[in-house]
Amino acid sequence: MSTIVGQSDIHSAIEAVICAGRHAAEHGWVAATSGNFSVRSADRIAITKTGHDKGHLREADIAVVSLSAPAGDDLSAEAALHFARYLADPRVGAVFHVHMPLAAILGRRYLQQGHFILHGWELQKALGAPSHLSEVRVPVLPNDQDIPSLATAAESALAETSEAGRAPGYVIAGHGIYVWGDTPGAAQRYLEAFDALFNLHFYWSERFL
Ligand SMILES: [Zn+2]
Numbered sequence: 001m002s003t004i005v006g007q008s009d010i011h012s013a014i015e016a017v018i019c020a021g022r023h024a025a026e027h028g029w030v031a032a033t034s035g036n037f038s039v040r041s042a043d044r045i046a047i048t049k050t051g052h053d054k055g056h057l058r059e060a061d062i063a064v065v066s067l068s069a070p071a072g073d074d075l076s077a078e079a080a081l082h083f084a085r086y087l088a089d090p091r092v093g094a095v096f097h098v099h100m101p102l103a104a105i106l107g108r109r110y111l112q113q114g115h116f117i118l119h120g121w122e123l124q125k126a127l128g129a130p131s132h133l134s135e136v137r138v139p140v141l142p143n144d145q146d147i148p149s150l151a152t153a154a155e156s157a158l159a160e161t162s163e164a165g166r167a168p169g170y171v172i173a174g175h176g177i178y179v180w181g182d183t184p185g186a187a188q189r190y191l192e193a194f195d196a197l198f199n200l201h202f203y204w205s206e207r208f209l
Contacts, residue, residue, distance in 0.1 A: 009041050013039040013041040017048060021056075022057070024037070024054055024191070028101075029098035029100045035054050039094045040086055046062050048063075049075060050076040078097060081150065084155050088155055091182050093181065093182045096180075097178045098176055099176035103198060104176055106140075110171075111173040115138060127168060137166050139154075141170060143173050
């Protein structure tokens, strides 16, 4: 990852957040105003305010905050998980969080294990794996209403494993998935790949394992 959108592109960042919400809604990943989306523009973050229908976001539904002092009364509690990702890795240009049903289900199934492995699927290459023979590790975290605690647990889990072979996202059991990329386009592509791969993994493991 290398490209980070420039400071002057904050309006592009806001537009990218609106598009990401619409795309997620079309896939059924953000029921009942759930999910949140953010895009970085230099040291500022455009991020969805709490509670809006993510399929019909307007510019007024997006907050712009400074990464050095990321706060705001109308931010979602889960915004802290976005900021933790940006602060941990300067290459991260977009963070998307959705309540993808199969992410919530697989998270519950693999909660004790703390992760699960995608293996044998051509589409893994969309997550950066060299081939279908690679193993892609998906971290799984227990859900927690204490968001600062969840952010600490998530960043610790990521720091404990090498980037090679680790998916660009983590699953929260019974909840959903956080995905990040260097650009909004990359993050959206990862969401699509996770959704397809989780379907493949779920039906494969149900029928054949
Ligand atoms: Zn959520």
